Amino acid sequence: MSSNSWSAEPAVQPGAGIKKKQTFWKTIWSHKEFYLMLLPGVIYYIIYKYAPMYGMVIAFKDYDMSEGILGSPWADPWFKYFQQFYESPYFSQLLTNTILISVYKLAFGMLPPILLAILLNECRVRWFKSLVQTLSYMPHFLSWIIIYGILLMFFSQDSGIINRWIIDAGGKAIPFLSSTEWFRTMLVGSEIWQNLGWGAIIYLAAIAGIDPTLYEAARVDGASRMQMIWHITLPGIRSVIILLLILRLGHMMDAGFEQIYVLYNVYVYPVADILDTWVFRTGLEQWNYSLASAVGLFKSLIGLVLVLLSNAMAKRWGDSGIW
Amino acid sequence: MNRSKWVPLSLTAALVTGSLLAGCSSGSGSTSGGDAAAKPGESASASPSAAPSAPVKIQMAMAASGLPSPENDDIKKTIDKKLNTDLQLTAIASGEDYKNQIRVRISGGNFPDLFSVELADVKEFSDKGLLLDLTPYIDKDLKTAKDFVLSEQKEIIKKATINNKLYAIPRIGDVPFSTMWIRQDWLDKLNLKMPTTLDEMMAVAKAFTEQDPDGNGKKDTYGLTGAKIGAFASVFGGFGAGGPGTFYEKDGKVMNGYYDPAMPDALKFIKSMIDAGVVDPEIMTNKANIEVQKAFQGKAGMIFRGWTDMAKDEFVAQYKAINPNANWVQISPPLKGPGGAYDGAYDYDRPSRYWVIPKALEKDKAKLQKVFDLINYVSSAEGNRLVMYGLEGKHYNLKDGKVIPTDLMAKEGNYFNLYQITGRPNKEYLEIKFPNQAAATDVAIKAPRIKAFDSSVLPPTGYNKADADRFAEEELIKFVTGKRPLSEYPDFLKTFETTFQYKTFVEAGEKQIRDQGFVK
Structure with a gap:
């Protein structure tokens, strides 16, 4: 972990500031090719990610497009839009839905790609492996509108194939897509289906990076396949699993706007309306950008706190975390 | 080891910055506003061009689609010849984008000379003093247009009136379908x-x-x-x-x-x-x-x-x-x-569009007059026929005073309605455009309905x-x-x-x- 040589310098004595500075620039100079390669990325982030952040101030302003960001008057009180958000009759429902849907997606969506990656890794029939891999990550490239159409064909109350079977078997049609009991299952299920193969790619890559000598040694010692998976493969990708988990936690407050906006309907608002869909209807459709920014800021802060916390926790449990 | 270092780093950066969507998008919207403002100002370059011979440039903006290029735009060419103008229509397909762009142009002081907005915006812009009060003009300079819209809808002028002042020219409303x-x-x-x-x-x-x-x-x-x-x-x-x-x-x-x-x-x-x-x-x-x-x-x-x-x-x-x-x-x-x-x-009285003129145009009398001429022309019998059916002999033929559409009208005529600034007599228009549906159109128009004021x-x-x-x-x-x-x-x-x-x-x-x- 200590390849960042300048951060691993021994503690400097008081009065040695100038010297430290020199070594800092010296180190950079000695690795100048790497920093040069890093430069375009840094510039990209500064221009497209950091600079636009000043637009965040409109969360504290009565933003008016014809006045511009700087010209718009400050909101009075400064938390006006946060208050407006908090005072919506749906505030607690929106928050609950957002967190619940995220947690469900995290809890149920984490394991399947790992499983698929391991299965694919164990598969010895090459053409079958690539066939499965291609098929399983194809849905990632479908837009939610198309997935909605597919879901309708399967789960529509009136014409969906599953309900046809249920009715033919003497049952009663289940409104999968328009009942509060089933809707979140549909959300989580379709999300897993869409991202299963895509999510497995990163784990497959991690598995490929495991030192093959470990497997050879295990085989010599007479380990079974299951034992190799358990004692070599899983520990080998452990850091990647934790890394992805931490990153997902940062998106805890994004429960999937596009998906929900396409799938939801009036029957399932109580279980499906999330912060982002509310912001879309209230903030953007009605040109209330200040409100939209206030909610965006609120979400980002929570996401940041979650990332910091989970990273600290990962480190405490002996993993490296993400920084 | 190397990978485990740069992947997390860049991913962290993406994470921290990516979730600020709302703030960023509106921020960048307004940055491009600065760009728009920096473009050569139209108002400055147009005002001295009131010389009698040079055509007057009129900028018009609306949310619509299907506009052909100016060389292929028969309606524009005919109007330009008739009124000695250079009519430049900007049509933006998405209503959302259009709304954004209009606001950006306004914030840069770069107004179109005639543009269409929603009623809520008529109120907002007029409250800010950005729009020309048309009350003094409507009975004289815009009489043709006024008579035209009133001939179809008696109450329509009221609908564009806010606090007893007329800030928009309403386009004749649609008929129920x-x-x-x-x-x-x-x-x-x-x-x-x-x-x-x-x-x-x-x-x-x-x-x-x-x-x-x-x-x-x-x-x-x-x-x-x-x-x-x-x-x-x-x-x-x-x-x-x-x-x-x-x-x-x-x-x-x-x-x-x-x-x-x-x-x-x-x-x-x-x-x-x-x-x-x-x-x-x-x-x-x-x-x-x-x-x-x-x-x-x-x-x-x-x-x-x-x-x-x-x-x-x-x-x-x-x-x-x-x-x-x-x-x-x-x-x-x-x-x-x-x-x-x-x-x-x-x-019934809902105008299908609200056309507004910026207050700044008050200073450029010659150009303002041209804008009025344009509105009046498309409201006159001759101009209205042009923007409804196109060119005689090309898009339609007259037979015993009746308009018979040609195949070209169906092919080229889809954008004509963009120039129907004050609208059209709907029944006559729909019957000619949709002869096979004339009966259904008529039933829908005549069906009794509760009159709403939304x-x-x-x-x-x-x-x-x-x-x-x-x-x-x-x-x-x-x-x-x-x-x-x-x-x-x-x-x-x-x-x-x-x-x-x-x-x-x-x-x-x-x-x-x-x-x-x-x-x-």
């Missing part, structure tokens, strides 16, 4: 007669559901399909109610649909239909025109819909391809109920329309599906008024309608 449609061949097959009342409609819907009108031996049809509560417009009309949230006149007073005493009765009737199982169970979740597809596929025998979706040649061909015997006809006159017979409510109403500040809409929609559906007893309707209104501040909206609406003089 929607009626209830029914499968005549299903009626014939089951030996039923055309329903004339709501109760008969209910009986027909039952028969359509239970007596296998498509003869496939399966119980897979419904009486009625549609999308959301609007599918029941005829039911609300039959009870004399204007539909949820609509403003209209009842007994000499402004009435809002939610407060109409007939509303609970109408909801009760809808509930009885849903309880009887004669309504498409997905009626509240149908979207993206899927309900029309269901109707065409023979899944339901009735639908409340515009003729533009049901009777155009391509749609007739579509459902005939599925079933050659299928025959969709309009129910006319509308179904009678205890409160009358109306095909829902319709806002286009007079601007929501007051602080009223959260999105939350209120969601609440009302959810509760209405609970009432009609029996999840909430109708005896609780007054409680619903109470929550609606207090928690969701609907009262402030209704009061503002009533005041605006009375101020415009529609109801005393």
Whole structure:
């Protein structure tokens, strides 16, 4: 972990500031090719990610497009839009839905790609492996509108194939897509289906990076396949699993706007309306950008706190975390 | 080891920055505003160009699509020749993008000379003093245009009036298209007669559901399909109610649909239909025109819909391809109920566009006059014919004074309506453009409807329309599906008024309608 040589310098004595500075620039100079390669990325982030952040101030302003960001008057009180958000009759429902849907997606969506990656890794029939891999990550490239159409064909109350079977078997049609009991299952299920193969790619890559000598040694010692998976493969990708988990936690407050906006309907608002869909209807459709920014800021802060916390926790449990 | 270092680093950066979507997007929107402002200012370069020979450049902007390039734009070329102008129309396809761009241009002081905005924006911009007050001009300089729009809609000027001042030139409103449609061949097959009342409609819907009108031996049809509560417009009309949230006149007073005493009765009737199982169970979740597809596929025998979706040649061909015997006809006159017979409510006086002129143009009299000339020209008999039908001999031929469209009109004429600044006489226009649908058009225009005033109403500040809409929609559906007893309707209104501040909206609406003089 200590390849960042300048951060691993021994503690400097008081009065040695100038010297430290020199070594800092010296180190950079000695690795100048790497920093040069890093430069375009840094510039990209500064221009497209950091600079636009000043637009965040409109969360504290009565933003008016014809006045511009700087010209718009400050909101009075400064938390006006946060208050407006908090005072919506749906505030607690929106928050609950957002967190619940995220947690469900995290809890149920984490394991399947790992499983698929391991299965694919164990598969010895090459053409079958690539066939499965291609098929399983194809849905990632479908837009939610198309997935909605597919879901309708399967789960529509009136014409969906599953309900046809249920009715033919003497049952009663289940409104999968328009009942509060089933809707979140549909959300989580379709999300897993869409991202299963895509999510497995990163784990497959991690598995490929495991030192093959470990497997050879295990085989010599007479380990079974299951034992190799358990004692070599899983520990080998452990850091990647934790890394992805931490990153997902940062998106805890994004429960999937596009998906929900396409799938939801009036029957399932109580279980499906999330912060982002509310912001879309209230903030953007009605040109209330200040409100939209206030909610965006609120979400980002929570996401940041979650990332910091989970990273600290990962480190405490002996993993490296993400920084 | 190397990978485990750079992947996390860049991913962290992406994470921290990526979630600030809302702030970023509006930020960048306004940055491009600066760019727009930095472009050569039109107002500066245009003002000295009032020399008699040079054509006057007029910039027009609107949300629309299908505009050809200027060389192929016969309408522009004809108008330019006639008025000695250089008319530059900017048409932006997406309404959202257009709205953004107009605001950006305004913030940069770079106004188009004539542009179309929504009523709420007419108010906002005029409050800021950005728009030219047309009150002093309308009776003299714009008389042709005024007479033209008033000849079609007597009240339309009022609709563009805010605080007793006219800030926009209204475009003649659209005519209603929607009626209830029914499968005549299903009626014939089951030996039923055309329903004339709501109760008969209910009986027909039952028969359509239970007596296998498509003869496939399966119980897979419904009486009625549609999308959301609007599918029941005829039911609300039959009870004399204007539909949820609509403003209209009842007994000499402004009435809002939610407060109409007939509303609970109408909801009760809808509930009885849903309880009887004669309504498409997905009626509240149908979207993206899927309900029309269901109707065409023979899944339901009735639908409340515009003729533009049901009777155009391509749609007739579509459902005939599925079933050659299928025959969709309009129910006319509308179904009678205890409160009358109306095909829902319709806002007859709603202008289809609001055209505004920036205040800055006041200083450039010559150009302002050209803008007035343009508006008057497309409102005159000659100019209006040009923007409706195109060029004589190319897009149409005259036969005994009647316009006969050529094939080129269908091919090239789709953008003509962009230049119909003040609109068109709808009936005549639609009959010539859609000769095969003339009868259906006529039925829809003549169908009695409750006259709505919604286009007079601007929501007051602080009223959260999105939350209120969601609440009302959810509760209405609970009432009609029996999840909430109708005896609780007054409680619903109470929550609606207090928690969701609907009262402030209704009061503002009533005041605006009375101020415009529609109801005393």
